[in-house]
Amino acid sequence: MAAKVLGNTTGIKASHLKRLNNFYRRRMSPAELILAEQARDLSRLSFEIGRQIGLLISRKGEVMQVVVGEPELLPLPFMSRLRRGRTRLAGYHLLHTRLNAKGLNRGDVNLLANRRLDFVASLEVNSEGLAGDIFLAHILPEPQGDSDYRLLDPFRAGYPPEDISRLVWSLEQELNRLSETMDVEKSGSAVLVSVTTKPRRIARESLDELEELAGSAGLLVKGKIIQTRPKLNPRTIIGPGKLDEVLIFCLRQGADVIIFDQELNPSQAHSLARLTNSEIKFLDRTQLILDIFAQRALTREGKLQVEMAQLRYLGPRLGSRDDGLSRLTGGIGGRGPGETKLEIDRRRVRTRLNRLENELQKVAKQRKNRRSRRKKMGLPIISIVGYTNAGKSTLLNALTGSKVLSQDRLFATLDPTTRRLRFPEEQEVIITDTVGFIRDLPKDLKKAFAATLEELHQADLLLHLADASHPQVDQQIKAVTGILNDLDLNETPALLVLNKKDLTPPDVLERLSNQYPEAAVISALDAATLPVLLKALQGMVKGLNC
Template sequence: MSRVVYGNLQGLKPSEIRRLERLYYRKIHPEVIFSSDLAWELAELSFLLNRQIGILINRTGEIEYVIVGTFNQIEIPELKGYRESLARLKGLRLIHTHLIKNGKGSGLDQDDLLDLAFLRLDLIGALEVNEKGEPGKIHLAHILPHAGFFSQALSDREDQFFFFFKPKYVWDLRENFLELIKALEDEFEKIKPLKNVKEKEDRALLIFVKEPQDLDWEERLKELKELAKTAGVTVVGEIIQKRTILDPRYVIGKGKLIEVMIQAMRNKANLLIFDRELTPSQVRALTEVTDLRVIDRTQLILDIFAQRAKTKEGKIQVEMAQLRYALPRLRAKDDAFSRLTGGIGGRGPGETKLEIDKRRIKDKMSRLERELARISAERDLRRKRRKKLDYKIVALIGYTNAGKTTLLNTLSKSNYLAEDKLFATLDPVTKAVRTQKGHIFLLTDTVGFIRDLPEELKKAFKATLEELYNADLLLHLVDISHPNWENHIQAVENILEEMDLLNFPRLIVFNKIDLLNKREDLSPNFILRLLNQYNGVGISAMTGEGLDQLISHIESLLFKEESSIVVEIPSEKVLTSHLSA
């Protein structure tokens, strides 16, 4: 066993350090929370040094760590070699001293509770040391497995995350420590947040910070849930905090971080998802303090795109976006790779591991950009061939999950994947559609839009969205059954404005009107007024309602000066060869 004394040793005499080291030879009975003789010794030492002193005790009663702090606080070192399971307690309890000043006692403060939650300690105790150097009352607390769990001891105050023992002198403690810990761990083991969640699957807590200007926060939280579901992540809890000013380090406050950690324990969560883009330093700080994986909304969308990409072009675009996102977030993880200091005999061996990683990423991005440019040129060639054949092109755009792929399948009699998930379609698909009047146009399905589309994705999918610039008509599909459909329209138009596409011919198509017919809270004339207001068309891509009217609108916009009868209709074989060329 190591006999190292940790913490603030500056100014201590060798004899005082030896007294601290001798604490390692002390042992208490496993069933006892703390012993009175050790309480007297800690109080005497703490009073002598005028500093807080803490000891970490394992479940056999042995002292594993001796720590010296300042007058006001104590800092626990990194605990290596102890339990890492997020759903279990660490197997260590911390007892430390609180020096009384001006006759005022001191119980457990927020820093103590942060240590209790973040380190998943079995128990934490603050031993008062009076102005004579004598031990006073001890304040104890442990994590509650759930709000309905009560210890046999009398509680000092109510709390939904911690149980506080009534303060008493150490020699008056009667609780059996081993029985208490067994009851706690048994209770944690009983908690099964979702029976259908497997042990190795991602279980996420969603973290949403509500700012004063966030009026549609409920809808945004719902969308974050849908994104998590689409990525294959099971959501086991949500944590919402109202803040006027974000914490620059953790985004949320320290008090909320305590809730995050305990909810993670209770729900066996292994992932935190924030509904905002985090800076590299925020991700690093949150990961270090919670010991959980931390991602933001951008990274979640990138992961969905990585899962959905099927074509070579799609995979390259996703990889480009991921590399752009990862580059500023690289950091050195091992001092062994650090460059040696300069000077005689101290010139470094070359690049650090971090610099090599960054250079490799940049080299790979350059290769991918060249490959993407080649694919983009091939796509441009195909577009020119179609233009030679004088095919009209209609591009489907809209908020993700508006039903674009379902409409493509219905109009072109295709069978592409269409799911009730966000970004079900990623790679662009073009199919020929033949009208009853004999006209033929090409219908292109594009990736769905979403609010606050990550900048990395806008850049990476430029080649895909180039299809829109060659379209003769943009069909803006809107899920009218969605309660936030107006904001979806605005989000799409914002992206179109960024891409200089607002002046392109555009037709708004309200999808899923069959679902509106079942709603009793809407007036019979609601759809009619809506169509007049937006000069749009109402359809149901699933049932086929309104599709004939939609085709008529498309024909009137695309083939104004042409005869309603086309003499020669290319065969399916010819059409297919042109589309795949």
């Protein structure tokens, strides 16, 4: 029986533990919250043990958990142990005692956002152990002024100012009504968050790109939130007040994913998951890109590379679990019961990584052999590089008559494609389409796609394709140039090509032409603009042969 009571039960008498366990057999009134007799017994028991007592109660009035805390502090309810229905709110509420104190504290209010409780209520216990007023707060479906919460007038047990069960039902209905209808083509909905020390303008531009990434992953973006701080919170990256604001916004919008534009270290990801409702998923920019790559990988090589990147990302995060899961031994020379779940997971990740690295080395060797055969043919090699969704696959199709998949979304294709291209003067070259680049390309992806990126080192000429119609085209050009420098490709001749001429305003096109005078301006969808590019490429190829 004693095992049922959660929290700090050290030093509590057996008779008190029995009375605490008896609350599991008592049904509370959904409409009145708690009856006068029940409030009297709860207050008396809390007074006798000198600690707060919390009851986590279902909408049917069933006591799901009895939690014992300290005189001034109550542990968080163990929501992960409970099954949730398909409702916006948790379907549970918390009623706890407060010794010689009135009202709700900040921790109570935080539970409304962090655990999505229907409401939180505190029962005053006076200096004589008698039940006093009850204070109750719930989240508002829409903010009123600067407040996200509503506090009911204090009331005595058995005499609430309104029907509590009907209040909860109304809250749920209003939240559902205010939420936008989910796009049937989307796999979920997300809120994007940027916590930065940089100016808000830079954060907005980065969130715009993150929104494109989320859309490519099949998520419907419900909102974007920016917090500027002089220093990032080392524990959760975001301030506690702002985290509550984000969680309440997700509740109102029906969002089930929060995506941070900044990378979360293992400790921060663990803290966010522990502090908040388990129904909310936390992702960072790197994990989102990895998810997109996992969706796009079609060939065996692509799947190997993506899996390796995911395992490299997962490895350090396994270490964020409970440190108590260490290897147990039975004394000096003892073997103990063997490996724990955490250590088994770590070992499996290392084993799988080694196997993937060996397989990718075979892939790299096969690529090297293919490149050697192409070299023997004596044909120049042109590699198309550029920011993701710049139109690389579309241009390859237009130049060679291929039918490579091309879509208006980020990272539509991952696997490199090689084709022959014949110039008007009967000269042939080999042209290769590579994986798209992006700002702050995750290091794990660079390592995993090393075999693919080796194609660029064999290129005689780089065709740097840029989307002239994109608002951040200058930053994208700079990002691609920076990645090429990181790959030691800055010595390889490159031709900048400004694509999507048909979608670019004339004044922007004029500015870009003046800023990049040697660039070719084309539209990959308009064959009439391609001769300019072919002439420029052929001239550069002839220069390579000289």
